Amino acid sequence: xxxxxxxxxxxxxxxxxxxxxxxxxxxxxxxxxxxxxxxxxxxxxxxxxxxxxxxxxxxxxxxxxxxxxxxxxxxxxxxxxxxxxxxxxxxxxxxxxxxxxxxxxxxxxxxxxxxxxxxxxxxxxxxxxxxxxxxxxxxxxxxxxxxxxxxxxxxxxxxxxxxxxxxxxxxxxxxxxxxxxxxxxxxxxxxxxxxxxxxxxxxxxxxxxxxxxxxxxxxxxxxx
Ligand code: C5P
Numbered sequence: 392x393x394x395x396x397x398x399x400x401x402x403x404x405x406x407x408x409x410x411x412x413x414x415x416x417x418x419x420x421x422x423x424x425x426x427x428x429x430x431x432x433x434x435x436x437x438x439x440x441x442x443x444x445x446x447x448x449x450x451x452x453x454x455x456x457x458x459x460x461x462x463x464x465x466x467x468x469x470x471x472x473x474x475x476x477x478x479x480x481x482x483x484x485x486x487x488x489x490x491x492x493x494x495x496x497x498x499x500x501x502x503x504x505x506x507x508x509x510x511x512x513x514x515x516x517x518x519x520x521x522x523x524x525x526x527x528x529x530x531x532x533x534x535x536x537x538x539x540x541x542x543x544x545x546x547x548x549x550x551x552x553x554x555x556x557x558x559x560x561x562x563x564x565x566x567x568x569x570x571x572x573x574x575x576x577x578x579x580x581x582x583x584x585x586x587x588x589x590x591x592x593x594x595x596x597x598x599x600x601x602x603x604x605x606x607x608x609x610x611x612x613x614x615x
Contacts, residue, residue, distance in 0.1 A: 395516040396531075397611060398524035401538035402573050402584060403488065404545030406595050406603060410538065411520040413604050418518070418611070422469070423511040424460075425521035425528070426491065428504050430482040431458055431473055433490030438474070443493050446500070453503035485568060492572050495522070498581040522576055525587035534614045536607055537586035540596040542569050 397414065401407050408424070415422040432453045433443075441448040459472040471479045481487070494500055501523075508528050511517055519528065525535035540548075546566035553560040576584040586592050591610060595603050 394512055394514050395533055396512060396519055396524075396529045397516070397607070398519045398521075398529050398532045398535045398587070398590075399538060399607075400522055400524050400526070400536070400584065400586065400590070402540075402545065402569075402576065404549050404569060405538040405540050406548075406600065407520050407538050409600055410603055410607065411518045413600070414607060414611075415518045417604070417608065418516065420516040420518050421511060421513055422462075423508060423517055423519045423521075423524075424469070425504075425508055425519065425524065427460075427471060427482060428453075428456070428458075428507065429491035429495045429500075430487045431456060431471070431478070432494050432500065432504075433487055434473060434478060434482055436490070436494070443490060446497055449494060449497060450499045450503050453500045456504075456507070488572070489568070492575050496575065496579040496581065501527075501582055522584040523582035525590050526585065527582045530587070534611055535587045535590035536610070537590040537592040538603070539592060539594050542566060542573065544596045545569055 399407050399411050399414075411422060411424070414420070432449060435452045435456060436443065436449060439452065441452060443449070457474045461470040461472065463470070469479070470477060471482065505528065508519070511519070519532070521528070525532060525537070543566065546562060546569050549565050549569070550560050550562045593603060593606055
């Protein structure tokens with residue numbers, strides 16, 4: 392489709408997920424959570440007993456992924472169904488994130504997910520959340536945003552999220568996990584995490600969610 396796309400890329404914990412769902416709600420646009428697709432391939436692999444170094448089997452899973460994203464009427468919540476089973480929360484664990492980042496380093500798996508991601512473009516527009524939205528999947532997007540924040544701040548945010556949920560957590564472990572995932576995502580050969588040449592970079596370390604949202608909406612209006 393020939394509808395506008397706003398790409399939002401950046402490392403985990405940069406606030407992408409929150410900003411993207413607020414943007415989608417504010418503009419009334421559709422949302423692609425591309426990280427969820429990599430997490431879903433990982434979960435499907437577990438379900439089917441496929442190991443993470445079996446590239447051929449992972450490509451088959453990615454190409455045939457049986458998934459539905461169901462958006463509630465209020466557009467605030469997305470329910471994810473994998474092979475008929477609700478997995479909305481299941482794919483959010485640290486294990487699924489780590490599996491996703493291993494799988495995401497395989498070029499043929501990324502290739503298998505490319506058209507599925509592009510098919511999310513629909514009227515009136517798309518907010519695309521990921522690592523390579525601006526560089527690979529939607530290189531023609533009129534507005535590309537790169538969100539970043541210090542690893543310490545991202546670890547703090549994650550720590551507070553878990554504590555608020557009543558889940559015990561260690562800040563040191565979370566920081567170490569974030570650094571491992573950053574290194575893997577930024578240093579891989581295919582579609583590494585980096586800002587597109589024409590992206591606007593926002594460092595959110597010292598910014599509130601409201602301030603980041605306002606800055607992106609401001610850019611969107613300038614481009615519109
Ligand atoms: O954003 P999220 O934490 O859900 O992504 C999980 C993993 O999927 C990331 O660490 C990254 O390795 C991978 N990913 C990717 N390309 C995307 C989205 C996610 O490689 N567009």
